[in-house]
Amino acid sequence: MDHDLTLLPEILVSVFLVIGGLFGLVGSIGFLRLRDTMQRLHAPTKATTLGVGGVLIGSMLYFVMVEGRVSFHELLITLFLFLTAPITANFIAKTHMQAKLQEKDLPPSGGKYGWAVYDAPPGEENDPGR
Amino acid sequence: MLSRLFPHPVLSLTLTIVWLALVNKVTLGNLFLGAVFGVTIPVLTAPYWPNRPTLRAPLMALEYVFIVLWDIIVANVVVAAIVLFKRNDAIHSRWVVVPLDLTSAEAITVLAGTVTMTPGTVSTTLAADGSALLVHALHTDDPDEVRDHIKSRYERRLKEIFG
Numbered sequence: 627m628d629h630d631l632t633l634l635p636e637i638l639v640s641v642f643l644v645i646g647g648l649f650g651l652v653g654s655i656g657f658l659r660l661r662d663t664m665q666r667l668h669a670p671t672k673a674t675t676l677g678v679g680g681v682l683i684g685s686m687l688y689f690v691m692v693e694g695r696v697s698f699h700e701l702l703i704t705l706f707l708f709l710t711a712p713i714t715a716n717f718i719a720k721t722h723m724q725a726k727l728q729e730k731d732l733p734p735s736g737g738k739y740g741w742a743v744y745d746a747p748p749g750e751e752n753d754p755g756r
Numbered sequence: 757m758l759s760r761l762f763p764h765p766v767l768s769l770t771l772t773i774v775w776l777a778l779v780n781k782v783t784l785g786n787l788f789l790g791a792v793f794g795v796t797i798p799v800l801t802a803p804y805w806p807n808r809p810t811l812r813a814p815l816m817a818l819e820y821v822f823i824v825l826w827d828i829i830v831a832n833v834v835v836a837a838i839v840l841f842k843r844n845d846a847i848h849s850r851w852v853v854v855p856l857d858l859t860s861a862e863a864i865t866v867l868a869g870t871v872t873m874t875p876g877t878v879s880t881t882l883a884a885d886g887s888a889l890l891v892h893a894l895h896t897d898d899p900d901e902v903r904d905h906i907k908s909r910y911e912r913r914l915k916e917i918f919g
Contacts (some may be wrong), residue, residue, distance in 0.1 A: 649832055656839035665849055667878050667896040668835055675873065676832035676901075698777035698787045712872035714880070719880035719892070732890065733853050739884035 632704060635691035640685045646680025653677055663722045671715045763802045817917050823909070827874040827881035829855070834876055838895050851897045852877070852891040854906050861884070865919040870910050877902065 656669025664740040677753075689697040723743045732741060739745050775790035811817055836848055838847060853897050854871075858864050868879040868889060877892040883890075 649836060652836040652839055656835070659839070659844070660847075661844055664878070664880075664895060665847070666893045667892070668876065669839060671872055671878060672828070672831045672876075673834045675828055681776035698780055701772065702777050708869075708873065712869035715872050715878055716868065716880065719878060723880060733851050734857055734889070735888045736853055737883050737885060737887040739887065741890055742882050742884045745884040 635687065638691070639688050642680045642684035644680075644688065646677050646682075646684060648677075648735060649680060650677030663726070667715050667718060671711055675707065675711065679704065722747065764798040764805075767798045768796075770794075771797055793845055811916050811917060816913060820910075820913050820917060824870055824874065827909075831874045831876065838876070842895065847895050848897060850893050850896055850899050850902075852893050852896070852902045854889040854903050854911075856887060856889055856911070857907075858911060858914060858918070860918050861886075863914045864889070866908075867910055867914055871906060874881065874910075877906070 646654055653674035660666045660669060665741045668705075682703055686697060686700045689695055720743055723741075729744045730738060735741055739748070772787070772790040772794035775793055776786055779786050823856075856864060856867075858867060864882070864886060868882075871877050871879040871889070871891055876896065878890055878892045880890045882888070891902070891906070893899065893902050
């Protein structure tokens with residue numbers, strides 16, 4: 627590995643690493659101090675995205691400016707993160723609703739059918755629309 | 757014949773590109789292997805997506821990606837500010853019901869994912885018939901504004917993109 631980083635890439639890479647680290651830290655602080663499961667979900671789905679994003683941008687800059695080649699792995703990590711983070715959050719939220727909340731704790735859906743966690747979809751047994 | 761070999765050309769192209777990015781080196785051999793994956797995986801998984809969505813406006817989809825990326829950055833700063841500087845009893849979390857005009861499952865999935873990644877909101881569940889989306893807002897004093905923002909900024913664009 628090459629160790630003679632010149633000043634400009636060194637500063638740029640550091641800036642992105644620090645930004646990434648700060649947001650990662652804020653995400654973890656949010657995880658600790660927010661009050662309930664639903665609020666806590668907000669911290670890792672957002673603050674952490676920019677935390678990882680900052681580190682990835684720093685990494686890409688390092689490869690382009692210092693090693694002189696383009697690395698695509700960071701883009702893939704970003705893509706996979708964007709695909710998986712919302713789905714994980716959704717699963718946790720649904721499990722929370724199933725285990726800790728009741729239909730009366732939530733606002734009504736405004737349609738004929740209730741929320742999918744509690745109500746059967748159209749055409750199935752117990753279909754409230756039938 | 758051609759549609760049976762390439763049931764989903766966009767997916768084939770995406771898989772090939774993802775493979776090249778995974779091995780991180782563009783050579784003829786990798787390109788060939790990527791193309792083999794790009795052809796076989798869509799053929800093998802074709803039964804799982806009987807009504808595949810069509811992108812009506814690819815350019816708008818690109819615009820959508822950049823809008824969402826920008827909003828994710830804003831979202832991070834907004835949530836970080838709430839986490840760091842707001843007292844616990846000053847954070848007003850609310851449930852927001854977003855009635856949906858979108859009908860395609862793919863479009864609703866993209867909308868739900870977008871809502872989760874952007875300012876202070878997480879999508880939790882759908883109405884059983886898919887007519888409304890339940891969203892949890894970390895901090896808001898005006899649930900109606902959150903709803904209108906989601907509908908005008910994201911849903912309107914997705915409606916044009918997916919048709």
